[in-house]
Amino acid sequence: MARYSPSVQNLISKLxxxxxxxxxxxxxxxxxILSMSDEEVKDLANSITExxxxxxxxxxxxxxxxxxxCPICSDPKRDRSVVCVVETPRDVAxxxxxxxxxxxxxxxxxxxxxxxxxxxxxxxxxxxxxxLQKDQEIKEVIVATNQTAEGQATALYISRLLGxxxxxxxxxxxxxxxxxxxxxxxxxxxxxxxKGRTEI
Amino acid sequence: MARYSPSVQNLISKLxxxxxxxxxxxxxxxxxILSMSDEEVKDLANSITExxxxxxxxxxxxxxxxxxxCPICSDPKRDRSVVCVVETPRDVAxxxxxxxxxxxxxxxxxxxxxxxxxxxxxxxxxxxxxxLQKDQEIKEVIVATNQTAEGQATALYISRLLGxxxxxxxxxxxxxxxxxxxxxxxxxxxxxxxKGRTEI
Numbered sequence: 001m002a003r004y005s006p007s008v009q010n011l012i013s014k015l016x017x018x019x020x021x022x023x024x025x026x027x028x029x030x031x032x033i034l035s036m037s038d039e040e041v042k043d044l045a046n047s048i049t050e051x052x053x054x055x056x057x058x059x060x061x062x063x064x065x066x067x068x069x070c071p072i073c074s075d076p077k078r079d080r081s082v083v084c085v086v087e088t089p090r091d092v093a094x095x096x097x098x099x100x101x102x103x104x105x106x107x108x109x110x111x112x113x114x115x116x117x118x119x120x121x122x123x124x125x126x127x128x129x130x131x132l133q134k135d136q137e138i139k140e141v142i143v144a145t146n147q148t149a150e151g152q153a154t155a156l157y158i159s160r161l162l163g164x165x166x167x168x169x170x171x172x173x174x175x176x177x178x179x180x181x182x183x184x185x186x187x188x189x190x191x192x193x194x195k196g197r198t199e200i
Numbered sequence: 201m202a203r204y205s206p207s208v209q210n211l212i213s214k215l216x217x218x219x220x221x222x223x224x225x226x227x228x229x230x231x232x233i234l235s236m237s238d239e240e241v242k243d244l245a246n247s248i249t250e251x252x253x254x255x256x257x258x259x260x261x262x263x264x265x266x267x268x269x270c271p272i273c274s275d276p277k278r279d280r281s282v283v284c285v286v287e288t289p290r291d292v293a294x295x296x297x298x299x300x301x302x303x304x305x306x307x308x309x310x311x312x313x314x315x316x317x318x319x320x321x322x323x324x325x326x327x328x329x330x331x332l333q334k335d336q337e338i339k340e341v342i343v344a345t346n347q348t349a350e351g352q353a354t355a356l357y358i359s360r361l362l363g364x365x366x367x368x369x370x371x372x373x374x375x376x377x378x379x380x381x382x383x384x385x386x387x388x389x390x391x392x393x394x395k396g397r398t399e400i
Contacts, residue, residue, distance in 0.1 A: 005266035011251035051211035066205035
């Protein structure tokens with residue numbers, strides 16, 4: 001490889017270890033950073049350390065927040081009888097953007113995934129159980145993990161775990177996405193859409 | 201949009217202003233950074249500031265380096281009679297990886313691009329001229345700017361500028377990439393390949 005200086009090589013490898021950033025992008029970003037002004041570089045580095053320093057996990061929903069409990073958990077206008085369980089804080093953002101859901105959340109920070117070495121202890125499952133035991137207001141848990149093998153396994157595990165509690169456990173509907181063309185839909189999605197068909 | 205805390209919002213916008221990082225990627229990176237350990241975050245922020253602090257432009261070839269002149273310019277084994285003019289430091293890395301070129305470089309840090317507001321003064325053209333006037337050893341300038349409208353315009357400008365100097369100005373060949381299929385090649389590339397045909 002080319003003769004980059006050690007500090008540049010280090011920057012490239014640090015950037016390349018971030019998710020979704022490959023070798024080429026890391027090089028591109030690194031050289032962009034080198035061509036930035038002193039002020040801009042300071043701002044970028046500070047934004048990283050400051051966001052990390054100021055952010056904690058909400059003790060109730062486990063979402064990232066700068067105030068505990070987070071704005072959603074402490075909002076008196078939210079429906080406290082329903083908790084939507086999601087994999088990541090980004091999923092909370094997606095639900096909020098939709099403006100159709102007014103309940104609370106629980107962020108797992110991952111899914112049960114033996115392949116990538118994530119066990120049930122690596123996600124915030126015990127925090128969810130403790131929360132449900134403490135908070136008798138919660139009547140329904142919507143498991144909104146992804147429609148992947150890991151997401152499905154986690155959803156199934158949660159529903160079994162909560163079975164004896166009497167709390168209603170639901171799962172997001174699986175079916176045809178809006179605007180989709182049946183000709184191009186995969187078999188599994190079509191089968192799920194057929195199985196979950198509703199009367200019109 | 202979702203209720204991110206100000207520090208997280210700031211991090212997302214800073215990351216999103218980097219080249220090739222869109223809104224979704226910026227969110228993903230930001231939340232990855234939030235889930236990193238204190239140590240990892242410090243390392244990342246430090247690698248950014250340190251690389252920027254230690255890196256200067258080589259006073260000869262204008263490439264980024266931590267020692268001036270850079271390792272290539274100060275290497276006695278390089279052919280000092282030929283200078284390859286490239287747009288970015290990444291292009292130098294690409295040439296070096298190939299191991300077929302043993303001359304020197306000159307990094308323009310951009311191209312003449314009126315559309316994106318880059319004038320001839322924003323690239324290191326005057327440094328190239330000054331270098332050629334000072335260093336009588338240089339006999340050939342290979343203009344290796346990209347095969348884009350801006351790259352071509354810059355190459356043409358450089359060749360006109362150096363015309364009276366007696367220095368040979370060459371351009372990389374344009375033609376069919378190796379492994380390419382003529383059926384799928386664009387017309388301009390095919391026309392250039394035809395124009396530049398060589399005897400076998």
